[in-house]
Amino acid sequence: MRPVPGRRLFRFPWRTAAQVAADVDEELQFHLDMVARELVEDGWPAEAARVEALRRFGDLEGTKKFCCALDREKETQMKWMQSLEALGQDLRYAGRQLWKSPGFTLIVLLTLTLAVGASTAIFSVVDGVLLRPLPFPEADRLATVLPTSGEGNWNAFSWLNYVDLRDQTRALSGVAAYSGGSINLASVGGEPERLVGIYATSNLFPVLKVQPLIGRFYTPDEDRRGGPRLAVLSEELWERRFGRDPGLLGRAVSLNDEPFTVVGVLAREDQYPATGDVWIPFALTSENLEARGSVFFGALGRLAPGVSFEAAQTEVKGIGDRLAQQYPESNARLTIGMVPLREWMVGDFRTPLLVLLGAVLFVLLIAAVNVANLLLVRAAAREGEVAVRTALGAGRGRIVRQLLTESLVLALLGGAAGVWLAVWLTKGLVALAPLKTSRLEGVGVDSSVLLFALGITLLTGLLFGLAPALQASRTDLNGVLKEGARGSRGRAATRARSGLVVVEVALAVMLLAGAGLLLRSFDRLQSVELGFEPEGVLTFRVALPEAKYDEEEKLRAFTDGLMARLEQMPGVTAAGAMVYGLPMAPTGNVFSFSIEGRPPAPPGQSPILRVGSVTPGALRALKMRVARGRGFTAGDRPGAPQVVLINEAAVREFFPGEDPLGQRILLGWNVDGVQRGGEVVGVLADFKQDTLGGEVEPQLFLPFAQAPLRSLAVTVRTESDPAALAAEARARVLELDPSLPVYSLLTMEEMVAASASQPKFYLLLLGGFAAIAVVLAAVGIYGVIAYGVRQRTQEIGIRMALGASRDRVLRMVVRQGLTLALLGAAAGLAGALFATRGMRSLLYQVSATDPAIYVAVAVVLVAVAGFASWLPARRAAGTDPQLALRGEV
């Protein structure tokens, strides 16, 4: 009755459903046969015994079904358990292998941590700024609608054109208009404060589909001329100034010296068009609503249900074309265009962020290639081990899986550390990035970023693991076992590693070329001719509210008084005020104009230039150079002849080959029936206006005394440290009017630096990536050459024994490294020619194919490669031929 042990397997091969059924059948048939046999022994006839056995069994078919179902389940479970068990085995083995060579493991992990960390950090910024959807419901249906004058050139709406568009469009379910401005918040206990105000039509909120955090928004009835003074505060202002007090609703706050009733609070993420402090009904503020040519509104539309973006674009353009025909004198060149809102909001950051992402993925690729190289070297060293395992019956698949497991373990460990690093890097990036976008606030390592990190980790793991694994699995058993530990197929393996190094060098060259171009561009920016002297100048802003300063005389009196007080401060050599025109502070106040004595321009085609208003002291404080004629003097007062200054760019554009001095320029700007403008008495040397890299545009200045405006930018030149003057300057303003907030207190040098901060940021990042890439490439070259030298020790020994000199050996080895480097550099430069095209818009006065940069990059890389190969070459040259020949090295 003892069972006779049958073939005992470690494990049954997996059974199909049919095999399971056959097994159950066989088991039950055996039972039936045994019962029948017993009955026959008891004297039953064979046929009757068979029937009786069946009867005694009971429900045969049901049992079969039941057992088959259970067995199939069992089979599936076993399959899983076996895979898990194999995985566990692989993992344990991988852990042991990595632990056995801590140096190798550490280098690989460090490389991967850096690469995955940097990639993930950059991706988190790209994701947060470019990819994450806008916070508004159905945000992909929102679009900015604006007049345009060609690709990427956007202008503003005039009120009347906006109203016509709003009333005529069917493709948009709503169009809201807004304009930005600054508003003084009177002190509530503390200092007066300068706020960013947004004047928006009441339909802005319905178009955005946002709800107030508390309270309500103003209604169309309330958004009219002479309507109630209502304000919607930002959550941030509500928190900072009013401690999130819900009782603020219905109370009045003083804005620009007038009481506004707070009706609601707008949540932080719902702010539009910009990070603002207070939203105010549009109609309240608006002067110049009647002039079709007076443009200062942005507009935001929402696509009507079922209407495609393209259809709306066509309709809106048609409306614009009709308006142009209808009002040729002001609208002659009107074209209305549309841009999806998200593109509008992130457009400026797309190119630089994508360039950075591309660069960091290059670094990741180089890291992967480097690790692959290290693994190849290791695989060669492990040929013996693999051969033994193969000889013991391990299949090729099993060995590939084992080696891949090791790679993936490395990748996952590196990836985990990389994510940890990315959390910190991302925080640093957000803190340091001079990107002026509110979308940076939400940037962090979230689920989509983690998914990205996991993705690139697994991908690099597979990438660097597959080649060595496949190579190792192809090991020729006999060859290795006979030759002992020494590699059998050195040649193929060496070629693979050399190929990887060439790739690595090429990638590094491309990165280095990009960084070089940015560096050169940044250098150009730094040495740009400013046209003014920022050293020793302090600037700040003060805005004089209309309620209190309602006459030009009051504006003049305040400004004269302030300048006198500032110039009395010790060390101050000049003080002045500018309205529109302070360098490095973008304010585009543009007017059309005509030159007296010339035929009038055709309708809608009047020339335009930037217009600002300055006191004589401002030109002295900034040391702007008068190229011809004179600057402004105290004599240019109301009552005296009207005069203007223009810059050289204006002369070049509007007075080519003519003497501008003495000509009269009249602006399309009337104040109380008087047309502003006057005789050109001087020409200012060109100075950089909005940014360091921008082209200088035609500019005109009016004397402040003849054209006083409210929004003052004050400039103070001192012989000492301008920053030290800040507190006292502020005090001088408050002496004159304690309700005025002083804001944007900065030295001029800080403003110049801020203007270069974005290019600097991109340069630092790309430069950092390039440096990492070069180091990794150098390590790669070193690794391959050093390994090659070790493999060839005997050969080198023979050469030396046959009379090769040390120098000759040295040259031979270095030449190998240089060959790889040159191949890589050539490929890299070719690649860079294409890749750097994408960064053209980031460059200032540097061609994306600047030959000097390309040559420099190639030289740097080849020099680094030479050094990286010289180190192992020196060791090779030091080989003792006798020891080498005996195989003892």
Next chain:
Amino acid sequence: MPKSSSDLLHGTVAVLILKALSWGPLHGYDISRTIRQRSEGALGLEDAALYQALHRLERKGWVAAEWGLSENNRRAKFYQLTDEGRRQLQSEVTSWRAYVEAVSKVLETA
């Protein structure tokens, strides 16, 4: 002798099988004979129920199966206890005894 296996409590089938296997590996037919003999014919197990229970126990991992050769040289599926099955048997025997004792006490006092 009970009329059919349905008279045996469900869990009882399992414990009887486990007990039968505790003496060594058996195929299904032998298990049924062993149970019948040890109970001196008092306990008969319907074959269908026996095989269903065996496969259930295999699914749970309390018994492991292996093909072997029967005494008349036919391929037969032999079952044997796993470590877990052995533990299970112990705990079921213990609780069965406690149950029987409790029931007996009630019956005796009645």
